[in-house]
Amino acid sequence: MLLDAAAIMTRVVITVGPDDTVSKVAETLTGHGISAVPVCEADGTLVGMISEGDLMRPFGQANALRRDWWLNLVAEGTELSKEFVDYIQLDRRRARDLMTRTLITAPDTASLGELADLLSRHHVKRVPILRDGKLVGIVSRADIVRAVAQGKAAGGPPH
Numbered sequence: 001m002l003l004d005a006a007a008i009m010t011r012v013v014i015t016v017g018p019d020d021t022v023s024k025v026a027e028t029l030t031g032h033g034i035s036a037v038p039v040c041e042a043d044g045t046l047v048g049m050i051s052e053g054d055l056m057r058p059f060g061q062a063n064a065l066r067r068d069w070w071l072n073l074v075a076e077g078t079e080l081s082k083e084f085v086d087y088i089q090l091d092r093r094r095a096r097d098l099m100t101r102t103l104i105t106a107p108d109t110a111s112l113g114e115l116a117d118l119l120s121r122h123h124v125k126r127v128p129i130l131r132d133g134k135l136v137g138i139v140s141r142a143d144i145v146r147a148v149a150q151g152k153a154a155g156g157p158p159h
Helices: 022-032 052-059 061-075 082-088 112-122 141-149
Strands: 036-040 046-051 126-131 134-140
Touching (some): 022 036, 022 052, 036 134, 046 052, 046 126, 112 126, 112 141, 134 141
Antiparallel strands (some): 036 046
16 A cells, blocks of 8 residues: 555644744744744745754854854944844744745655655655645654554555
């Protein structure tokens, strides 16, 4: 039996909205024990993905160096730049500010092989599944491995 995305996808997908705060996104990830979440409009239209890595980006070394430069300017009495004000008000950022907008997606009719190829080729851990442009599920690497382990995939081990 050939399986498709609809057969193995998680149908109840945890999502956040584009206007959700960074702290709400972090709370959603930790509260559900997941490392990334789709960002959807109220009508279910997928507009991005946001991961733990995306949330960590503002705290990275490059921003730390820029912050130190800004602090030196402040110490010298230079007027605060808009970027610095935005930086120190980090918790005012929204999911839309940090999310990945270029997405790898698949239709709910995609085969296990197609899904595995997408995950491997694009080095992603999960693929949002769309039907008529709306999010209907998500398939992770673990979902594919589980289907293979249970012998559900074509060519899987005999029972």
